[in-house]
Amino acid sequence: xxxxxxxxxxxxxxxxxxxxxxxxxxxxxxxxxxxxxxxxxxxxxxxxxxxxxxxxxxxxxxxxxxxxxxxxxxxxxxxxxxxxxxxxxxxxxxxxxxxxxxxxxxxxxxxxxxxxxxxxxxxxxxxxxxxxxxxxxxxxxxxxxxxxxxxxxxxxxxxxxxxxxxxxxxxxxxxxxxxxxxxxxxxxxxxxxxxxxxxxxxxxxxxxxxxxxxxxxxxxxxxxxxxxxxxxxxxxxxxxxxxxxxxxxxxxxxxxxxxxxxxxxxxxxxxxxxxxxxxxxxxxxxxxxxxxxxxxxxxxxxxxxxxxxxxxxxxxx
Numbered sequence: 001x002x003x004x005x006x007x008x009x010x011x012x013x014x015x016x017x018x019x020x021x022x023x024x025x026x027x028x029x030x031x032x033x034x035x036x037x038x039x040x041x042x043x044x045x046x047x048x049x050x051x052x053x054x055x056x057x058x059x060x061x062x063x064x065x066x067x068x069x070x071x072x073x074x075x076x077x078x079x080x081x082x083x084x085x086x087x088x089x090x091x092x093x094x095x096x097x098x099x100x101x102x103x104x105x106x107x108x109x110x111x112x113x114x115x116x117x118x119x120x121x122x123x124x125x126x127x128x129x130x131x132x133x134x135x136x137x138x139x140x141x142x143x144x145x146x147x148x149x150x151x152x153x154x155x156x157x158x159x160x161x162x163x164x165x166x167x168x169x170x171x172x173x174x175x176x177x178x179x180x181x182x183x184x185x186x187x188x189x190x191x192x193x194x195x196x197x198x199x200x201x202x203x204x205x206x207x208x209x210x211x212x213x214x215x216x217x218x219x220x221x222x223x224x225x226x227x228x229x230x231x232x233x234x235x236x237x238x239x240x241x242x243x244x245x246x247x248x249x250x251x252x253x254x255x256x257x258x259x260x261x262x263x264x265x266x267x268x269x270x271x272x273x274x275x276x277x278x279x280x281x282x283x284x285x286x287x288x289x290x291x292x293x294x295x296x297x298x299x300x301x302x303x304x305x306x307x308x309x310x311x312x313x314x315x316x317x
Contacts, residue, residue: 002279011228019049023082038275043094095188109123174218226251
């Protein structure tokens with residue numbers, strides 16, 4: 001048995017489209033995870049302030065788009081500072097999914113905050129999916145950094161990374177994270193439907209298939225977090241909900257480096273954190289079989305190239 005890392009995966013419903021109330025819930029979940037002994041807690045895609053479901057039926061709903069913009073989270077806000085202060089009071093590593101407001105634009109973002117309250121990674125979703133592009137912008141070259149090293153009590157320094165939702169369909173992003181020697185991966189997802197509504201890839205089973213493949217390909221632990229619940233219908237009474245998001249199933253889970261699910265499913269009305277321990281020797285066992293950036297690679301034949309174009313609006317020479 002190897003060194004252990006106790007982790008928490010959020011299986012909870014945001015306070016839909018209410019920035020202050022959702023941040024308050026974030027702080028409560030951080031405290032809950034810490035008090036249950038976890039050293040890391042993983043949040044879902046845009047947990048703050050919840051996923052903008054109406055875009056799948058009316059992406060040009062300006063009233064809701066404006067409200068969503070106002071309730072998205074800025075890094076220089078008092079709300080974000082309150083999260084930092086909570087982490088300092090309850091020292092735990094946090095991977096947060098947020099709709100990031102940066103002046104006039106929004107981004108599907110993730111940030112990693114270490115247990116001292118330092119923000120050690122900020123990244124934006126590589127390419128918003130389909131109609132998501134109506135309100136969220138693209139990543140830039142700096143967002144190709146997806147992995148940082150965090151320190152844990154028993155395991156010591158461990159490489160921890162994150163991607164959002166269908167970024168997991170991008171093989172080059174998978175390889176990019178693997179090349180950064182990722183060992184614990186956080187996959188942040190929106191609300192998930194456990195029923196088939198014409199697109200298998202939108203179901204719980206479809207999303208889990210991507211998570212299992214990612215864990216197996218990269219030989220990492222995969223922490224799967226998503227929004228739950230369906231009370232967003234109550235705050236969006238005039239919106240026709242897409243059938244792919246009508247029912248928020250409980251989907252938080254942890255997968256081992258061989259793709260095995262090592263957590264039990266919880267009821268759909270569960271709202272809180274799921275706790276489990278990771279045995280870091282499981283990574284070594286799987287690496288012995290396959291290491292796609294090590295002994296099971298041929299970089300002399302196939303490799304990944306990064307483009308690093310200018311992404312500044314004004315260059316001063």
